[in-house]
Amino acid sequence: MIIFKKAKQLSACLYQEKKQMHKIGFVPTMGALHKGHLSLISASKNANDLTVCSIFVNPAQFNNADDFRHYPITIEKDIENLFTAKCDILFLPSVDEIYPPGFKKKHYDLGKTENILEGLYRPGHFQGVCQVVNRLLDIVAADNLYLGQKDFQQCIIIKKLLQLTGKENKLRLTIVPTVRENSGLAMSSRNLRLNNDQKKLADEISQELFLIKENILTQPIARLADDAKNRLTQKGFVVDYVQIVSANDLSVPTEPTEPLVALIAASIGGIRLIDNMLLN
Ligand code: AMP
Numbered sequence: 001m002i003i004f005k006k007a008k009q010l011s012a013c014l015y016q017e018k019k020q021m022h023k024i025g026f027v028p029t030m031g032a033l034h035k036g037h038l039s040l041i042s043a044s045k046n047a048n049d050l051t052v053c054s055i056f057v058n059p060a061q062f063n064n065a066d067d068f069r070h071y072p073i074t075i076e077k078d079i080e081n082l083f084t085a086k087c088d089i090l091f092l093p094s095v096d097e098i099y100p101p102g103f104k105k106k107h108y109d110l111g112k113t114e115n116i117l118e119g120l121y122r123p124g125h126f127q128g129v130c131q132v133v134n135r136l137l138d139i140v141a142a143d144n145l146y147l148g149q150k151d152f153q154q155c156i157i158i159k160k161l162l163q164l165t166g167k168e169n170k171l172r173l174t175i176v177p178t179v180r181e182n183s184g185l186a187m188s189s190r191n192l193r194l195n196n197d198q199k200k201l202a203d204e205i206s207q208e209l210f211l212i213k214e215n216i217l218t219q220p221i222a223r224l225a226d227d228a229k230n231r232l233t234q235k236g237f238v239v240d241y242v243q244i245v246s247a248n249d250l251s252v253p254t255e256p257t258e259p260l261v262a263l264i265a266a267s268i269g270g271i272r273l274i275d276n277m278l279l280n
């Protein structure tokens with residue numbers, strides 16, 4: 001595996017690869033890698049000649065300074081994991097490399113999806129995500145981009161970004177299913193911040209999603225969401241939302257045949273976790 005720290009050097013290397021018609025798969029991450037991230041690497045390896053992973057904790061997407069300060073960093077272990085997964089290239093840029101002096105942040109017109117759910121609780125988050133993803137895609141110029149369903153709303157936002165920037169014609173987006181612990185807990189870098197009791201409690205989030213899925217055909221949507229929210233609150237979570245919405249655009253469902261997704265965001269001891277599940 002080759003590690004690049006400089007954007008220009010990485011772009012030059014990938015340009016040569018492209019000249020040889022090599023297909024490039026790209027997996028952007030913020031590090032503290034786990035099996036979820038590695039499933040994206042594996043999906044990319046299966047469909048491309050070359051897999052590039054980036055690790056960059058993007059300050060622009062954190063609306064909470066504490067969350068940014070405490071974001072887990074395990075870079076040596078990450079390099080080992082990527083090496084074992086036979087990732088070809090790791091891009092490990094500094095903040096200045098991604099946002100060089102004079103870098104002009106763009107504003108993306110992301111529509112309604114930007115300010116609901118995660119957008120409501122993390123103002124500016126999706127603009128920050130788009131800044132970094134667009135910059136990384138300019139550097140990597142990949143053929144295939146791999147994102148996790150774990151960040152469901154982010155996938156919808158990135159689809160929109162690809163449309164807005166015209167990149168959708170050059171790049172295929174693949175969404176990889178969420179990898180879970182045996183207990184059902186969605187793997188997440190933030191799980192590293194949970195103590196044993198909190199981790200056990202965190203299982204309740206996925207349990208509620210499984211319960212919603214089990215009962216979606218027999219109970220009203222509003223009741224399912226309210227009951228889940230109440231139970232999580234009683235167990236000690238601070239619940240931002242439990243929502244059952246259209247899986248196409250996260251709007252309130254209107255058609256009985258519409259694909260649905262349930263999404264939960266809840267914190268334990270100030271550590272905020274998100275998860276979601278497709279329901280039909
Ligand atoms: P992050 O490092 O949290 O920014 O995540 C990088 C990528 O990995 C994103 O596309 C995430 O959606 C994806 N990802 C994170 N956790 C999981 C998981 N448990 N299963 C599958 N993909 C995941």
